[in-house]
Amino acid sequence: MHRFAPHACVAFLVLTQLAVAQTVYTSKSAFQAAFAGPSIIENYTGIPSSSGFSIPDAQMDAFFGETDYTNTGTGPNHQVFSGYYNASTPTFRLDFSNTSIAHGGGVFAAGIEYAQFGVGWNAYVTFADGSVLSIPLLTTLVLTSPAFFGVTSLTPIVSIDVGTADGTPGIVSGSTMWLEEIVLGARDHCIGIGGGCPGETSTACIGTPSSSNGFSITCSNIIGNVCFGGPPVIMFGRCLTSPLTLPASLTCGACDLLVSPVWGTTGSPLTIAPGLPVGLTFCVQCGCVASDGGSLCLNLSGGSKIIVGP
Numbered sequence: 001m002h003r004f005a006p007h008a009c010v011a012f013l014v015l016t017q018l019a020v021a022q023t024v025y026t027s028k029s030a031f032q033a034a035f036a037g038p039s040i041i042e043n044y045t046g047i048p049s050s051s052g053f054s055i056p057d058a059q060m061d062a063f064f065g066e067t068d069y070t071n072t073g074t075g076p077n078h079q080v081f082s083g084y085y086n087a088s089t090p091t092f093r094l095d096f097s098n099t100s101i102a103h104g105g106g107v108f109a110a111g112i113e114y115a116q117f118g119v120g121w122n123a124y125v126t127f128a129d130g131s132v133l134s135i136p137l138l139t140t141l142v143l144t145s146p147a148f149f150g151v152t153s154l155t156p157i158v159s160i161d162v163g164t165a166d167g168t169p170g171i172v173s174g175s176t177m178w179l180e181e182i183v184l185g186a187r188d189h190c191i192g193i194g195g196g197c198p199g200e201t202s203t204a205c206i207g208t209p210s211s212s213n214g215f216s217i218t219c220s221n222i223i224g225n226v227c228f229g230g231p232p233v234i235m236f237g238r239c240l241t242s243p244l245t246l247p248a249s250l251t252c253g254a255c256d257l258l259v260s261p262v263w264g265t266t267g268s269p270l271t272i273a274p275g276l277p278v279g280l281t282f283c284v285q286c287g288c289v290a291s292d293g294g295s296l297c298l299n300l301s302g303g304s305k306i307i308v309g310p
Contacts, residue, residue, distance in 0.1 A: 022153045024135060028113060028183070031150035035109045036208070037186030038101050038279075038307050040066050044179070045083040055080065067182055068095040072161065072169035084115075084143060085179035090171055091163025094182060100281070101186040103193045103305055104128050106158040109185035111150025114162075115140045118175025123149050124167035128156040134165050137177075146180045152187075190215075191305040195243045195256035196285065202302035203234070203284045206269070209306045211278045219268035219286035219301060227288035227299065234270050237263040239283035239305055251298045252290055258303030259285045280308040 025031035032039070042064045055078040060069040071077050073090025080086070096107045105128040112123070116139050125133040133151065140147040151157060161167040162177060189209040192202030206216035219232035236259065243256035268286065283305050290299035 025150040028148040035185035040184040042182040087177040095159040104156040106156030108187040113181040124161040195258040196300040196302040197255040198253040232286040232288040
């Protein structure tokens with residue numbers, strides 16, 4: 001075994017099973033209980049009303065540095081007033097593909113706490129495979145008693161267009177939408193991000209990546225080809241933004257590398273002792289020399305993105 005020691009019931013719930021991989025929530029507490037990984041909460045209490053009633057997209061993005069805001073309608077830009085985001089009548093898009101917990105082009109969980117004065121607003125959700133979901137939002141006339149809409153999905157959630165039922169940019173006449181909070185979540189602190197060689201699954205974590213308790217990483221999931229010369233090697237380092245497809249002459253099929261630069265390699269399993277800083281993010285991927293139809297080749301597992309929790 002290898003070790004690395006760093007220096008250093010339930011509230012009322014309405015949920016609709018849309019498919020095996022998707023669940024819609026109208027209870028915030030039930031939604032937040034559906035994921036175990038890191039979360040992002042964007043609320044507007046820290047943004048002064050003096051920021052303006054016509055805030056451009058880029059300035060809105062910069063307040064949190066996570067969700068990308070886009071005014072897709074006509075009329076005033078984004079507005080923040082008394083700790084609430086006010087869309088007035090123009091439609092807008094919340095894009096999660098560039099957030100710190102995104103994987104595969106989106107997030108596992110996305111939700112909004114809101115108040116709708118009038119009718120006509122919808123949540124139009126786009127997933128990484130191009131599929132969509134449209135849910136009418138509830139009318140809530142009291143800002144201090146907001147409604148909630150959330151969705152979890154094994155297919156990453158790219159964005160939510162708040163506005164028309166079919167996601168068409170425009171205005172929602174005679175009604176106003178206020179957001180109190182955006183809540184995003186990752187399914188786990190050890191997130192499979194695909195890649196590797198055909199038929200291989202993501203590198204596995206044993207235990208939850210934790211600064212206080214430590215955890216382990218194993219390559220026991222390499223199953224497609226027999227490794228020669230001992231167990232697979234774990235590579236750990238920075239997560240590539242886009243997978244790098246390696247030359248077919250070297251690999252066991254069309255294989256993608258997900259870790260670069262590689263900070264180091266070690267045998268499997270790797271046990272990481274407590275002490276890593278909370279929030280540290282890195283990727284791991286396993287590899288070995290294997291046999292593919294009689295010839296030697298490089299075999300790679302899928303990768304995992306690790307976000308160290310408390």
